[in-house]
Amino acid sequence: MAEANYTTVTLQVHRFTPRAERAERARGGSPFARKSSPFGGGADASARRRPRGKQWVQEYTIPARPEDTVLDCLMTIKRTVDPTLAFRYSCGHGMCGSDAVSINGTPTLLCTASVRDWAKQPSALPQVDDEGFRHIGSERAVRAESEVTATGALSIDGADRTDANAKNATDAADTAAATSAVSNTQTTSGSLGVIELAPLPGFPPQRDLIADIDPMLNQIRKLTPYLQADGVLATTSEGKVDVFEYLQHPDQLAKYETLSNCIACGVCEGSCPVFAGGDAFIGPAALVWSSRFINDSRDTKAMARMDAIDTADGVAACQSVRACSRHCPRGIDVGEEMWQIVAKVRER
Ligand code: SF4
Ligand code: FES
Incomplete structure (x- = not known):
């Protein structure tokens, strides 16, 4: 042509x-x-x-x-x-x-x-x-x-x-x-x-x-999207604060590495028929961010994080439609991650 x-x-x-x-x-x-x-x-x-x-x-x-x-x-x-x-x-x-x-x-x-x-x-x-x-x-x-x-x-x-x-x-x-x-x-x-x-x-x-993507960002913020780890404050021989070092095996990294690529674009939430503004469902992006820290071996708040999403508008609201998986620009299989995190929360 x-x-x-x-x-x-x-x-x-x-x-x-x-x-x-x-x-x-x-x-x-x-x-x-x-x-x-x-x-x-x-x-x-x-x-x-x-x-x-x-x-x-x-x-x-x-x-x-x-x-x-x-x-x-x-x-x-x-x-x-x-x-x-x-x-x-x-x-x-x-x-x-x-x-x-x-x-x-x-x-x-x-x-x-x-x-x-x-x-x-x-x-x-x-x-x-x-x-x-x-x-x-x-x-x-x-x-x-x-x-x-x-x-x-x-x-x-x-x-x-x-x-x-x-x-x-x-x-x-x-x-x-x-x-x-x-x-x-x-x-x-x-x-x-x-x-x-x-x-x-x-x-x-x-x-x-x-x-206005603030509803999604607020839901992510509520789930404390940062590492909460117990670290020993190391000091140098001169008494200055030294860096923390958290060692992790490649297998442990593989459990959350893909999830850490989420850029909070909202494409999965825009595809989700349940999200629609975030009043009744915290949305797949917030759950991806929560799952990213739950699967991180360095984080010590996994149980508290699972408690936070075990609500009527949390994992219980996901209907497994899997529309969220189709267009993630970072290659995250969002629907599969939802499935995994729902199973993890129910089994704990
Ligand atoms: S579509 Fe992918 S990158 Fe965008 S918010 Fe959802 S999980 Fe994150
Ligand atoms: S402009 Fe940054 S992702 Fe498109």
């Missing part, structure tokens, strides 16, 4: 501008307002989780190459087209975790997502009808898929087989025609396709692509 020399990509950005805080809220709001949530949080948190403001979808078409990242595209827009577009980033290399958003409905990092991988031809994007339902394929394609599945499970007679072959041939021709149409579109228009961007799901949006 020949690629055009000059290519563009279209970014459909879900934008949000918060409404200015009203004076009544500063004075305490309505006397009938609910003061606290049974799951914690309180009035401030519930106010924060109901952001109000203007929402709209804005399209930007800019020059781009297939190997550009989506973050590159947003930087181009910010510098040359629309300086009001808000998004968060820092390292640009998948190390800081500050730029997690939803790309085509999937939580991931802007700086590691390439245009080549995420741009879709408009016809391939799910269409949303008037009632807000997303259509993920044509009725005919869905029927063909279910028939192919059924054909694999059941034997069919000769006549049916002929029909099925004819139908498959038609579908194959349709697919080839669609592929060729996409290819022609790209060659003639130079468009690599469309990428849909929205703030990270499960967190309240603050502005445009920036979500």
Whole structure:
């Protein structure tokens, strides 16, 4: 497939501008307002989780190459087209975790997502009808898929087989025609396709692509995410404080090394259908951080850490959906870790 020399990509950005805080809220709001949530949080948190403001979808078409990242595209827009577009980033290399958003409905990092991988031809994007339902394929394609599945499970007679072959041939021709149409579109228009961007799901949006990830960071903070070890304070012969040294076997390190790569990006929490803001579930990221220290042989607070997560909104709230495993940018099998930590807490 020949690629055009000059290519563009279209970014459909879900934008949000918060409404200015009203004076009544500063004075305490309505006397009938609910003061606290049974799951914690309180009035401030519930106010924060109901952001109000203007929402709209804005399209930007800019020059781009297939190997550009989506973050590159947003930087181009910010510098040359629309300086009001808000998004968060820092390292640009998948190390800081500050730029997690939803790309085509999937939580991931802007700086590691390439245009080549995420741009879709408009016809391939799910269409949303008037009632807000997303259509993920044509009725005919869905029927063909279910028939192919059924054909694999059941034997069919000769006549049916002929029909099925004819139908498959038609579908194959349709697919080839669609592929060729996409290819022609790209060659003639130079468009690599469309990428849909929205703030990270499960967190309240603050502005445009920036979500408020404080609920996740607060949950991690509550679980004391630092080493608590008994060390003997060593002093030198001159009486000065010497360094602590904790020796650890490579096998002991292997138990938590992968977990220590978590960058608290929130992608797993954005994928988790139970988390949704953190009121009823402390979330997979907080449990990963807790598990990292529980599995560290130098830490002396493993029992207290397990007590802290053995609550209704702790390990008991995990439904083992395992959606959290799919997109962790640091390669942590979050769902498996949830499984391990739940078993460890129950067996203690
Ligand atoms: S476990 Fe992975 S996806 Fe979840 S916060 Fe840590 S790095 Fe991000
Ligand atoms: S900008 Fe740091 S992880 Fe993407």
